[in-house]
Amino acid sequence: MAATMVEAINTALREAMAEDERVVVFGQDVARQGGVFRVTEGLAERFGPQRCFDTPLAESAIVGVALGMAMRGLRPVPEIQFDGFTYPALDQIVSHLAKYRNRTRGQLSVPVTLRVPSFGGIGAVEHHSESTETFWAHTAGLRVVTPATAADAHALLRQSIDCDDPVIFLEPKRRYWQSGDATAEVPTAGLGQALVRRSGTDVTVVAYGGTVGTALDAAETARREYGWELEVVDLRSLAPLDFPAIAASVSRTGRCVVLHEGPRTLGLGAEIAARVQEELFWDLEAPVLRVTGFDTPYPPARWEKAWLPGVDRLLDSIDRSFGYSHD
Amino acid sequence: MADFDPQPVALITPEGLPVDHPPFDVTLSSEELTELYEWMVVTRAVDAEFVNLQRQGQLALYPSCRGQEAAQVGCAAALRRDDWLFPQYRELGLFLMRGIPASAVGAVWRGTWHGGWGFPEHACAAMSIPIGTHALHAVGAAMAAPRLGEDSVTVAFIGDGATSEGDVHEALNFAAVKAAPCVFYIQNNQWAISVPLSEQTRAPSLAHKAVGYGMPGVRVDGNDVLACWAVTEQAAARARSGGGPTLIEAVTYRLAPHTTSDDPTRYRTQDEVDHWERLDPLPRYRRYLTHRGLWHEEVEDRARDRAARMCAELRDGVFDAPDVPPSELFAHVLHEPTKDLLEQSGQLLAELSRKE
Ligand SMILES: Cc1ncc(C[n+]2csc(CCOP(=O)(O)OP(=O)(O)O)c2C)c(N)n1
Numbered sequence: 001m002a003a004t005m006v007e008a009i010n011t012a013l014r015e016a017m018a019e020d021e022r023v024v025v026f027g028q029d030v031a032r033q034g035g036v037f038r039v040t041e042g043l044a045e046r047f048g049p050q051r052c053f054d055t056p057l058a059e060s061a062i063v064g065v066a067l068g069m070a071m072r073g074l075r076p077v078p079e080i081q082f083d084g085f086t087y088p089a090l091d092q093i094v095s096h097l098a099k100y101r102n103r104t105r106g107q108l109s110v111p112v113t114l115r116v117p118s119f120g121g122i123g124a125v126e127h128h129s130e131s132t133e134t135f136w137a138h139t140a141g142l143r144v145v146t147p148a149t150a151a152d153a154h155a156l157l158r159q160s161i162d163c164d165d166p167v168i169f170l171e172p173k174r175r176y177w178q179s180g181d182a183t184a185e186v187p188t189a190g191l192g193q194a195l196v197r198r199s200g201t202d203v204t205v206v207a208y209g210g211t212v213g214t215a216l217d218a219a220e221t222a223r224r225e226y227g228w229e230l231e232v233v234d235l236r237s238l239a240p241l242d243f244p245a246i247a248a249s250v251s252r253t254g255r256c257v258v259l260h261e262g263p264r265t266l267g268l269g270a271e272i273a274a275r276v277q278e279e280l281f282w283d284l285e286a287p288v289l290r291v292t293g294f295d296t297p298y299p300p301a302r303w304e305k306a307w308l309p310g311v312d313r314l315l316d317s318i319d320r321s322f323g324y325s326h327d
Numbered sequence: 328m329a330d331f332d333p334q335p336v337a338l339i340t341p342e343g344l345p346v347d348h349p350p351f352d353v354t355l356s357s358e359e360l361t362e363l364y365e366w367m368v369v370t371r372a373v374d375a376e377f378v379n380l381q382r383q384g385q386l387a388l389y390p391s392c393r394g395q396e397a398a399q400v401g402c403a404a405a406l407r408r409d410d411w412l413f414p415q416y417r418e419l420g421l422f423l424m425r426g427i428p429a430s431a432v433g434a435v436w437r438g439t440w441h442g443g444w445g446f447p448e449h450a451c452a453a454m455s456i457p458i459g460t461h462a463l464h465a466v467g468a469a470m471a472a473p474r475l476g477e478d479s480v481t482v483a484f485i486g487d488g489a490t491s492e493g494d495v496h497e498a499l500n501f502a503a504v505k506a507a508p509c510v511f512y513i514q515n516n517q518w519a520i521s522v523p524l525s526e527q528t529r530a531p532s533l534a535h536k537a538v539g540y541g542m543p544g545v546r547v548d549g550n551d552v553l554a555c556w557a558v559t560e561q562a563a564a565r566a567r568s569g570g571g572p573t574l575i576e577a578v579t580y581r582l583a584p585h586t587t588s589d590d591p592t593r594y595r596t597q598d599e600v601d602h603w604e605r606l607d608p609l610p611r612y613r614r615y616l617t618h619r620g621l622w623h624e625e626v627e628d629r630a631r632d633r634a635a636r637m638c639a640e641l642r643d644g645v646f647d648a649p650d651v652p653p654s655e656l657f658a659h660v661l662h663e664p665t666k667d668l669l670e671q672s673g674q675l676l677a678e679l680s681r682k683e
C-alpha cells in the first residue's frame with residue numbers, strides 16, 4: 001500500500017492506539033483539526049477524547065503532563081506543533097524527561113514519544129524550520145530518532161512507542177507528502193540501528209531525515225556524471241548513534257562525508273567526524289568532511305533553497321575528499 | 328482593587344447608538360472620531376490586499392485580522408507615538424497606524440526577511456511568532472522606561488491562545504509585582520487555530536485572571552472601537568502615572584481563517600461565523616458616525632483613497648520584490664561577522680554564482 005509519510009505516521013499511531021490502551025495522543029490542534037499536517041486525522045473520532053485530545057497552548061505543559069502520565073504507566077505520544085516550539089518545553093525535556101530514569105535509580109521509566117514536525121525546506125515562516133537534534137542528542141537519557149522514508153516513519157514510530165525510553169521523534173516535514181510503501185516488506189532495522197540505503201565503494205555519505213533523499217539524488221548524479229560510487233548510510237537513530245554501522249562502511253570506502261541541514265558548528269557531523277578519526281584513523285584516505293547549513297539562524301524562506309545543503313554542495317565536498325591522497 | 332465587571336465595556340450598541348458605561352468615556356474630536364473610521368476601513372482593505380497577494384503566489388502565508396479592526400485601531404489610537412508596542416503577528420491595524428509601511432510587514436510574509444523591516448524606529452518590536460514569549464519583553468521594556476526618565480507605556484498584544492503559555496503567566500505576575508507601566512491587551516478572537524477558548528481556560532473570562540495577579544482586569548467589546556479606545560486610554564493613563572499594569576480582554580472574532588493555509592470549516596460552523604459577521608465592527612461604527620452626523624461620502628472617499636495608496640505601496644513593495652543580498656544572511660548574526668561567517672558567506676556566493 002503506497003502511502004505518504006503523513007499517512008504512514010497516522011497508520012502507526014492508529015495501530016499503536018488500537019493495540020495498546022495505554023497509548024494516548026495529544027497536543028495543539030491534533031484532535032478537532034486532525035493536526036496542522038493532518039498527521040493525527042481521525043484519531044479523536046476513532047478513539048475518543050480520553051485517548052486523543054487538544055491541549056491548551058502550552059508546550060512545557062504538554063511535555064510535563066506527558067511525563068506524569070508515563071510515570072503512572074501510560075504511553076503518551078504528544079505532539080509539539082513545530083520544531084521551534086519545543087524550546088518552551090526545554091526545561092521539561094532536559095531536566096526531567098531525560099533524567100527521570102537515572103534519578104530514580106532505574107525505578108521509573110518515562111516512555112514518552114514526543115513527535116515534532118521538524119527541519120526546513122517547506123518555505124515556512126521563522127521558527128518553523130529548526131534543526132533541534134543536536135540539543136537532544138547532547139542530552140543524556142533521550143533517544144533521538146528521525147525517519148527518511150514513509151515506510152521507515154511507520155516502523156520507527158511503532159518501535160519508539162514500544163521503547164521504554166523517552167524518544168524525541170523528529171519528522172522531516174519536507175518528506176511528509178512523499179509516497180513510499182508503508183507496509184510492504186522493506187529492509188528495516190531495529191530502533192537504534194542505521195541502514196545502508198545505497199551501497200557504494202568510493203565514499204560513505206552519512207545522512208538522516210530529509211537529507212537522505214538529497215544524498216541518494218547526489219549518488220545518482222555522481223555515478224552518471226563522474227563514475228563515483230557513493231554509499232549512503234541513513235542514521236535513523238541520532239542518539240544513540242549506530243557507530244558500528246558507520247565504521248563498517250567507512251572502513252570499506254576510506255572516505256566519509258556527513259550531511260545535515262542544521263548549522264555546521266557542533267552539529268551531529270562534528271560528533272561523527274570526531275568518532276571516525278578516533279576509531280578509524282588508519283582506514284581513512286581523507287579527512288571526514290561536513291556538508292551542512294551555515295552558522296546563521298535559519299534563513300527567510302526566499303533564501304532557504306540556497307542555504308540548505310543540496311546535491312551540488314555535497315558533490316563539491318566529495319570532490320574535495322578525492323583531492324586528498326597518501327602519496 | 329475595583330470590583331470586577333464581567334460585562335464588556337461598550338459605548339456603542341450593535342445598532343450604532345451611543346450608550347453610557349461609566350467610568351469610561353470618549354474625549355475625541357469629530358475629526359478624531361472619523362479618523363478612527365478611516366483607519367478601520369484602511370486596515371480592512373490592506374488586509375484584503377495581503378490575502379490577494381498570497382493567492383497570487385507573492386506571499387507564502389498571511390494571517391488576516393479581518394473582524395479585529397476595532398480592537399486594534401481603538402487601542403492604537405489611545406496611545407502615544409512613544410508608547411512601545413509588542414505585537415504577536417496579526418496586528419496589521421497597529422502597524423499601519425504606527426506608520427510602518429505595509430510592504431515592511433509584507434517582507435515577513437513573503438519570506439524576504441524575518442521580523443519585518445524597520446519596526447523598532449516606530450516604537451514597535453518585531454512580530455513574535457513563538458506565542459506569548461514577547462509578553463515578557465514588554466514587561467522589561469516597560470520597566471526600562473522610568474529608568475530612562477521616560478513616561479512611556481508599553482503594550483503587549485496577545486491572543487486568547489497565548490494566555491495559556493507559561494511565559495504570559497510569568498509576564499503578568501512580574502509586571503504586577505514590579506508595578507511596570509505595562510498594558511496587556513488580549514485580543515480574544517475566540518480561536519487559537521482550531522482550539523476554541525473553552526479549551527484554553529475555564530475562567531469565567533480572560534479578564535478575570537487579572538484578579539489573581541493583583542491588577543485591574545477590564546473586558547471590553549472588541550468590536551466597539553470607542554470602547555477599545557476608552558479602556559486603553561484609562562489603562563495607559565494609570566500605567567503612566569505609576570499605577571502599574573492592567574489586563575484588557577477585547578472580545579472579538581477572527582472572521583478569516585487562522586492563516587491563508589487554514590481551513591476553518593474543519594472546526595467551526597458557518598452559523599457561528601455568520602453570527603459574528605452581523606457584529607462586524609465597521610458597519611457598526613459607520614452607523615454610529617451617521618447617527619452623530621459625522622459620516623458622509625467624503626469620509627468614505629478619503630478612507631478609500633488612503634487605502635488605495637497603501638495597497639499600491641504594498642503591491643509595489645512585495646510584487647516580485649527582489650530578495651535581500653545573500654551576504655545579509657551572515658551580516659547580522661553578531662555585531663560584526665566573524666572570519667568563519669565571512670568564509671561561509673563567500674562559499675554561498677560562490678555556489679550561487681556557479682548556478683547563474
Ligand atoms: C510557542 C508556540 N506554540 C505553537 C505555535 C503555533 N501556533 C501559531 S498561532 C497559534 C494559535 C495562537 O492563538 P492566539 O494566541 O489566540 O492568537 P490568534 O492566532 O488567534 O491571533 C499556534 C498554536 C506558535 N506559533 N508558538
Ligand SMILES: [Mg+2]
Pocket residue numbers: 486487488514515516517518519520
Ligand atoms: Mg485567538
